[in-house]
Amino acid sequence: MAKGKPTQAEPACRLYLVTPPALEPAAFAPLLTEALDAGDVACVQLRLKDCSEDDIRRACDLLRPIAQERDVAFILNDHPRLARETGCDGVHVGQQDTSYRDARKILGNDAIVGITCHDSRHLAMIAGEEGADYVAFGAFFPTATKTAEYKAEPELLSWWSELMEVPCVAIGGITAENCAPLVTAGADFLAVVNAVWGHPQGPAAGVRALNAAIEASTGAALAG
């Protein structure tokens, strides 16, 4: 994930993979490799919940090179200090986490800092003005991965992308079957957990299905 909007050489909407909330790094490494070798992925977010800092460090040390060797940005959820310490490309922080300002102070200007904005134009405007590298909206669809308290609509993506340069990420229950309205509305990135790691034919099939759906929706949007 380069900082800023995708260039003309890049697809208009790209995949943003978020890891399952619990994983065993050595067992997960081949799955991550399989997913990243299956097609275009802009970014991987390591999102481990209920883990010690040492567990997160160990996971970063093993998984970060797999992404970075493939020019895929590796972003850590929730922990800006650990992100800096372990050589991640950036951090994702939510409204209850470290503030944007502190995360930026910890990581410096070259790092990617993304912010959860739920379904809120107001939160997104603040994040954009403060200098966030992307704003994340969701949940767009029902999800079993996280208890989602907010429900976002595709119009939020079209409003944002028509008005703002800062890229927007859509998250929450996104699958190859339901993603078309989000792509058409202007999502720069689709963030997914279960559609890839829970795909019945494995993560490579998940990445291929999502990229095919993104391409089909982008083609349809250009034609229409």
Ligand SMILES: Cc1ncc(COP(=O)(O)OP(=O)(O)O)c(N)n1
């Ligand atoms: C890309 C992306 N968008 C939203 C979130 C959610 O962040 P947050 O609200 O801090 O919740 P947790 O993920 O920490 O449970 C995200 N992680 N990534």
Ligand SMILES: Cc1ncsc1CCOP(=O)(O)O
């Ligand atoms: C982290 C997060 N934030 C809002 S929904 C969500 C989980 C998305 O996972 P899935 O793609 O499996 O619905």
Ligand SMILES: [Mg+2]
């Ligand atoms: Mg968080």
